[in-house]
Amino acid sequence: MARTLFRHARLLDETVDLLWDHGVVAVAGPGTLTARAGDVLVDGGLLTPPFAEPHVHLDAALLGARAPNVSGTLREGISNWSRLREDLTADDVAARATATLAMYRSWGVLRWRTHVDTGSNVAVDALLSLRATTPGLQVVAFPQEGILRAPGRRDGWERAVRGGCDAVGAIPHFERTTEEGWESVRLAFRLARELGLGVDLHCDETDDPGSRNLEVVCAETLAGGVPHVVAGHCTAMHSYPDPYAARVCELVATSGVQVVCNPLDNVVLQGRYDGYPKRRGLTRVDELWAAGAIVGVGHDSVMDPWYRLGTANLLDAAYMLVHVGHLTSEAEMKRVVRCLHTENHLPWGRPPTVGVGVTELLHWAVADEVELLRLRPRPAVFVA
Template sequence: MSDVWISDVRIMGREGNFDIGVQGGHIAEIVTAGTRTYSGQVIEGRGLLAMPPFVEPHIHLDSVLTAGQPRWNESGTLFEGIQRWSERKPYLTREDVLTRVDEALQWMMAQGTLHIRTHVDVTDPTLTALQALLELREKVRGVVDIQIVAFPQEGIYSYQNGRGLELLEEALRLGADVVGAIPHYEYTREYGVRSIDACFDLAEKYDRLVDVHCDEIDDEQSRFVEVLATRALERGMGQRVTASHTTAMGSYNDAYAYKLFGLLRKADIHFIANPLINITLQGRFDSYPKRRGFTRVKELWQAGINVCLGHDDIMDPWYSFGTGSMLQVAHMAMHVGQMTGRQEAMACVDMVTYRSAKTLQIEDRYGIEVGKPASLLLVDADDKWDLLRRMPPAELVMSHGMVVAKTDPVKRRVYWTSRDGVVGEGGYGVDFRMHTGSPVSASEPRV
């Protein structure tokens, strides 16, 4: 007997309308809508689309909401962003980090993001931000699932004469879930290769996943992704390894890219692109034509390689904008990646849901299936295509059987009359959707 029923919903990827029974925080039953009589609590689904929560695979929560502190990134470059952050780090406190991240998490939860992988800068002798994020991870456990990447923002071997390695290992001992690196930012290519090797050594020693900021630069000679993929292949760790950014791939010549893709398929690693930020940071040294600063997302997807999408930043030294909406991320990727074919566009939705869940290794507890946690969203959309086109809010967000956020649906009405030339008296409601099914009553528009 289920404790709560969500009645009359459509489930992403399935035909028909269903009732979902929730018991003990898990999905206990999925039955055809209207075939049962229920007692107890019933949440009216009203024919909305039920989908799994959004997954944020790449964000820097330690730096959220610090844009302009102490100075703005006026050049808009990655390198000035790193400089501005190095100026902000000395002022980090536990309370500062917790307050900012709590605010950002509320934005993200309200929009349906319940799984997050966050990079935390560990090139800080005090590890202040890391310890605050470890505390917060435990506080929100059971509501929001947070993975923490120990990320050496200023390099492993280039930071304080190699002290980055010591701090990276200390972060893992304290409880970070994933090992990070930034080889293209190290002083030399040799340092960059050593940093990747150190990353894998620590991952094996502490049984951790790997997520490397890789080739986040326009330099077509930055080719650390081949090193990362080779190490993953040699050590049999492909599914535990992620290459983030890889923007230099957008500048590789096609002959090299063809060879590279053969290695990537063998290595079986994951990729994360961050379209909002990388199209802003990259190409800054170009005149015209300007490069997009975006990795080969479409080509990776076509090659059968798992690729997903993240924010990277929300209102910080690298990106002064952002709301925490994963649909904004997918929407931008669709445009800048020229993925406007129907299957391509719908794949962009998968890149902020199922594909990101695969990267985070949480597939066993993700999705709307009997036995899995009752974590889901209700949205007013026909399907993935409609979801991406209109980007509707999540009207209900449920985590482990608890309703954690609601958004009142937006209704837009246009009133018009030519009588006496006055606009606004009388009129009718307008639904702005392009319907594929039954029309919606003009008096009760759904948008």
């Protein structure tokens, strides 16, 4: 196996030389390394650790063409999916999930957290089986149609959690009443504490400023006993009155809850009940950052009943985020790109770095992170 010698490559805010030798970084640092005969030489470019996808739905991926979402709303997406779900087979789920993971890998994404709809035992079992042979894949027990709103939903959700999912999900804004939404959050935390699992909810994915489940998630997190808590979407925060939003941002930061925004889906799913002007449907990333909160960026849907488009390239999600979130200063764009290989990895533990001994590495043929965002190219993926 030839060695690859990177010269004058950009690594965070430094220029380094780095040697990839038989599946591992052997040397890295400033200064010029000497090439040997047979070495592959790569001059310039950008080096990063692999990206991580904190929020995807592999059970629904690639199904969008079978049930087009005419109204564009989240609710029609859920309704279309509930019909498609009846015909799922284990082979079909595994085949689409495997194809979607291959798309992700080609874009340098080597960790995935999939939410699986616990309304389908077929999907749950298929993705838990796939996880056994797919390092880096995590499965969240996600009750797409709520835990309390329909008979039998709670049983399927609890079966999936106890069957070995990595984290407990919930969808409090989709329960019938505000109180039942809060109760579903508390049930999720109770189960997570009992089993030593994390919690990862779809939280306040609506334009309704009265959807206030995130504060309950923060309070439960502060009560302790759950290792890592993610609140996905949190789009209602976009529409909260500013004083309330400021309080919630502070609470999110204090509690350590990680907010994962999903800009591709939410920019099309939200604002659908608005006339003009139409709201953007994105949580307040700038204000969360200012409060010191932890944010992640998910792709969410890949050609599924909620979002017919999608490439599995996380840079597309980042690109949408900087536009819709007005995060277009040099520092903000760089921070969004770095999220993909730092905060996005937190559900797996400590984010990876690039240095001696590392066995996963991406090389991008661009000068810096702003160019990475602008061009969104494929990387060269180096893995042991």
